[in-house]
Amino acid sequence: MLIARICSWCGRSLPPKECKDPCSEMLVNAVTHTICEECFEKAMQELNSSPAKNNKPKE
Ligand SMILES: [Zn+2]
Numbered sequence: 585m586l587i588a589r590i591c592s593w594c595g596r597s598l599p600p601k602e603c604k605d606p607c608s609e610m611l612v613n614a615v616t617h618t619i620c621e622e623c624f625e626k627a628m629q630e631l632n633s634s635p636a637k638n639n640k641p642k643e
Pocket residue numbers: 591592593594595596619620621622623624
């Protein structure tokens with residue numbers, strides 16, 4: 585079956601993926617949340633460019 589894919593970051597619909605052995609969660613929703621290449625690269629750049637931000641205590 586085809587599993588629809590949506591980017592969790594920008595909400596864009598990605599090409600559906602053929603899944604021969606979908607897990608039960610996929611069968612219920614027939615959609616999976618993933619990350620597109622653009623958002624993945626952005627996230628990686630942010631992680632690499634500002635590592636100090638993540639170390640700040642939240643108060
Ligand atoms: Zn995206």
